[in-house]
Amino acid sequence: MSKDDFVGYAVPALTLGLGLIAWEGLVRYFAVPTYLLPAPSLIISTLITDWPTLSASLWVTLSITLKALGIAIIGSVGLAILFAQSRLVERAFYPFAVAMQVTPIVAIAPLLLIYLSPGVAVLVCAFLVAFFPLLANTTLGLSSADHNLVDLFQMYRASRMQQFMLLRLPSALPYFLAGLRISGGLALIGAIVAEIAAGSAGQGSGLAYRIVESGFRLNIPRMFAALLLISVAGITIHLLLTALSHWLLRDWHDSERGRET
Amino acid sequence: MNKMATLTTTKAAAIPVAAPPLVTLRGVHKVFANNVTALEGLDLEIRAGEFLSLLGPSGCGKSTVLRLLSGLTGPTRGEINWVADCPELGFVFQEPTLTPWNDVFANVWLPLRLAGVSKEKARPRVEEALEQVGLAGFAKAYPRQLSGGMKMRVSIARALVTRPTVLLMDEPFAALDEITRLKLNDDLAALRSSLGATVVFVTHSVFESVYLSDRIVVMAARPGRAVAEIVVEAPTQSRQEGFRLCKAYADTCVQTSEALHVAMGDRSPKMLKGGMA
Numbered sequence: 001m002s003k004d005d006f007v008g009y010a011v012p013a014l015t016l017g018l019g020l021i022a023w024e025g026l027v028r029y030f031a032v033p034t035y036l037l038p039a040p041s042l043i044i045s046t047l048i049t050d051w052p053t054l055s056a057s058l059w060v061t062l063s064i065t066l067k068a069l070g071i072a073i074i075g076s077v078g079l080a081i082l083f084a085q086s087r088l089v090e091r092a093f094y095p096f097a098v099a100m101q102v103t104p105i106v107a108i109a110p111l112l113l114i115y116l117s118p119g120v121a122v123l124v125c126a127f128l129v130a131f132f133p134l135l136a137n138t139t140l141g142l143s144s145a146d147h148n149l150v151d152l153f154q155m156y157r158a159s160r161m162q163q164f165m166l167l168r169l170p171s172a173l174p175y176f177l178a179g180l181r182i183s184g185g186l187a188l189i190g191a192i193v194a195e196i197a198a199g200s201a202g203q204g205s206g207l208a209y210r211i212v213e214s215g216f217r218l219n220i221p222r223m224f225a226a227l228l229l230i231s232v233a234g235i236t237i238h239l240l241l242t243a244l245s246h247w248l249l250r251d252w253h254d255s256e257r258g259r260e261t
Numbered sequence: 262m263n264k265m266a267t268l269t270t271t272k273a274a275a276i277p278v279a280a281p282p283l284v285t286l287r288g289v290h291k292v293f294a295n296n297v298t299a300l301e302g303l304d305l306e307i308r309a310g311e312f313l314s315l316l317g318p319s320g321c322g323k324s325t326v327l328r329l330l331s332g333l334t335g336p337t338r339g340e341i342n343w344v345a346d347c348p349e350l351g352f353v354f355q356e357p358t359l360t361p362w363n364d365v366f367a368n369v370w371l372p373l374r375l376a377g378v379s380k381e382k383a384r385p386r387v388e389e390a391l392e393q394v395g396l397a398g399f400a401k402a403y404p405r406q407l408s409g410g411m412k413m414r415v416s417i418a419r420a421l422v423t424r425p426t427v428l429l430m431d432e433p434f435a436a437l438d439e440i441t442r443l444k445l446n447d448d449l450a451a452l453r454s455s456l457g458a459t460v461v462f463v464t465h466s467v468f469e470s471v472y473l474s475d476r477i478v479v480m481a482a483r484p485g486r487a488v489a490e491i492v493v494e495a496p497t498q499s500r501q502e503g504f505r506l507c508k509a510y511a512d513t514c515v516q517t518s519e520a521l522h523v524a525m526g527d528r529s530p531k532m533l534k535g536g537m538a
Contacts, residue, residue, distance in 0.1 A: 148358040155331050155352055156375045156423075166374070170362045251403050252361040 038221040043228060046221040054210065054222075058229050061191055061206035065237070068126030069187040075127075076134035077176070084142040084168065101132035105190055109197035118198045122206070125194030130187035134179040141175025142168050174253050177245040184237045192230060207233075280308035282344060283427065283459055284330065289339035291325050291485075299325040301484035303339070307427075312453060312460045314470035314477045316517065318525050322485025323463045327352075327429045330461065351420030351458075353430040357412035359404040359419075365391070366400040369418045376423075383422075390418040393452055410441035417449075421456070428460045434469065446472055467521060471513045472505065479517070481524040489520040 020040045026032070027039040034042060047054065079097075083090040105125050112121040145167050153163045195208035207226045214223040249255065284307045291300040299322040307313055307330075315323040328334045329341060331350055351372075359368045367374075369390055373383040391397050394414040404412055413433060420428060434442045450473055453460060464470050470477045471493055479489040493513050504510050 146358060148354045148356060149360065151328075151331075151333055152352060152354075152358060152371075153375065154333060155350065156372045158375045162375055166371075167360070170360065173362070251364075252405060254405070 035218050035220050038224055042221050043224045047225040047228065050222055050225060054207070054225060054229060057205050057207045057210045057226065058233065061188070061195070061208065061230070062233060064123055064126055064191040064195075064206065065188045065233075068123055068191060069130050069184060071123075071127050072130035072134055072183055072187065073180070076131055076179075077138055080135055080138035080142055080172075083139050084164075090139070097132055097135055100128055105129050105193050106197055109194045112194075113198055122191060122194040122198060125197075126187045126190035129190035129193075130183040133182040133186065134176070137175045137179030137182075138172055141172030144175070145171040174249060174255065177241075177248065181238065181241045181245065184241045185234055188230070188234050188237060280310055282306045283309040283348070284344065285342045286326075286329070287340050287342070289329065289336045289341065291322065291329065291334070292337045298484040300329075300336075301486050303486055305478065305487055307459060307461060309344075310457060310459055311475045312462065312473055314462045314464055314474040315480055316464055316467065316470045316477050316521060317480030317485075318465065318482050318521075320485070321480040321482040321524075323480055324431050325485065327431050327461065327463055330427070331429055345426070348427050349423050349425045351423060351425035351428045353413075353416050353420045353428070353433045355432040355435050357404070357409075357416040359412060359415055361404050363403075364400065365396065365402050365404070365407075365415050368404065368415055369400075369422050371419060372423045386422055386424075387418075390422040393421055393455075394418045395448060408441075409437055410445060413437065413445060414448075417452075426458055428456075428458050430460065430462045432463050432465065435465070442469070449473060467514055467517045471510060471517055477517055479520045479524050488524045491517050491520060 024039045024041060027037055038046070079093065083094070105128060108128070109121065109125050112124055115121075116124060149167055150163070153167055158166070191206065192208040195206045196212060198209075207230050210226040211223050214220070214226065286303055286305040289300055289303040289305075290298070292298050303322070303326070305326070315326055317323050325334075329336055331352055360371070363371075366387055369387045370378075370380060370383045373386060374380075378386075388397065388400070391400060394417050396411065396414050396418060399407070399411070399415075404415065407415065417433070420430075434445050437445065446469060453473070460473075462470070462473060474493050477491040477493065478487050479491070480486065481488045491513065494509060
């Protein structure tokens with residue numbers, strides 16, 4: 001491990017560690033009641049004792065997030081490809097995509113809960129927030145192939161299909177992956193927000209539902225434990241997508257270029 | 262076709278280098294959608310097997326000539342007549358224009374791939390092309406691992422892989438440093454004499470054009486047109502480093518520079534012809 005790597009990992013770890021120690025120390029010194037602010041050690045022990053309930057909730061939230069992300073990928077890539085074929089289609093549908101994006105999901109959730117069963121409504125909310133960054137990025141990517149290469153393909157009489165498969169699709173990949181990294185985080189946020197909006201109406205028992213429930217019961221340590229799990233899930237999704245992006249682009253894209261000194 | 266034949270005879274008598282024409286441009290106008298006139302009444306004849314440079318300031322439409330020849334765009338007025346029906350073209354851009362997600366092999370394979378030639382069938386041709394540009398053994402490298410000069414060599418290999426009869430090169434070395442550029446000029450000169458293809462080479466470097474060409478057509482800008490023609494007398498086979506030290510090279514450079522100067526000074530083509538010939 002080089003010195004830079006060491007600093008890269010050690011410094012944030014140290015800051016985090018010191019923060020946690022300070023938190024623990026202050027809570028103990030001032031004897032802060034657990035229903036106001038639980039100490040980190042209590043949060044961890046709650047996480048362990050409540051693991052059966054919390055892990056089940058984690059799984060519910062994660063599966064909603066992943067399903068939403070999956071549908072968003074298929075939908076957005078499909079629509080972006082359609083946009084790439086015809087400017088008219090893009091003109092016709094893009095405003096709706098934008099409208100969906102700019103309307104806050106918290107405001108749409110209650111409406112969706114009227115029309116759809118809570119499980120489906122939560123999924124649709126998570127899908128809606130994950131959809132747009134993927135659509136916008138993929139659309140941009142598909143239209144940003146090097147124009148000289150487009151000329152070259154035309155000169156060699158490439159078919160539309162060849163141009164699409166060998167040029168436009170690979171050109172769009174970095175854009176798509178950038179969108180995916182944004183959407184991965186947003187899908188989780190969408191799922192959580194929708195679950196909170198669904199509140200007691202939601203019979204599903206995702207992490208957000210656990211937070212709301214624990215709040216009612218003044219079980220603050222469990223609230224924190226659920227919060228911790230959401231953060232860890234978000235970070236994990238981000239790391240996995242970053243790794244995927246790195247793996248796919250490592251040979252060629254500037255964003256993955258190491259400093260070759 | 263009849264018209265072509267008459268043009269050939271009249272032209273062949275007028276110009277010392279006797280080779281059959283490959284393509285003839287007659288009164289070619291090109292006006293872009295934004296009403297910019299790129300070319301106005303361009304007459305140009307390209308002969309089979311020659312190395313022709315189009316030299317001129319930016320905006321003289323020299324790149325447009327290549328786009329017209331490659332069929333990427335059509336003339337607004339005038340005609341472009343090819344002797345052969347469907348000549349095999351190779352194109353080299355100013356930028357290497359490689360696909361970064363493909364390795365060198367796949368980049369060179371591309372023109373054959375688009376024509377439906379499988380990877381295995383294309384392998385000997387790709388390897389031959391890489392050898393011609395001095396990149397044997399680099400098939401598995403990715404473009405970003407290569408220097409600017411090497412990327413340009415890949416780009417040339419890609420143009421050669423279809424064994425083109427006409428090689429169109431659009432300022433291919435303009436973005437390279439001087440040393441790399443001289444080396445690539447030498448290699449192109451050597452490659453060219455072994456290939457026997459017709460080359461149309463767009464450049465704004467006098468030295469490059471004199472070093473490489475059999476014939477230089479000087480163009481003027483706004484509107485783009487051909488204003489002078491210079492025939493480089495040295496035999497093509499002797500175009501190695503030594504040629505740059507010859508008096509003939511220096512003289513032709515001076516002559517060409519003057520022609521270019523006149524072209525940029527926007528004097529009438531007639532005055533120039535009188536002065537130069």
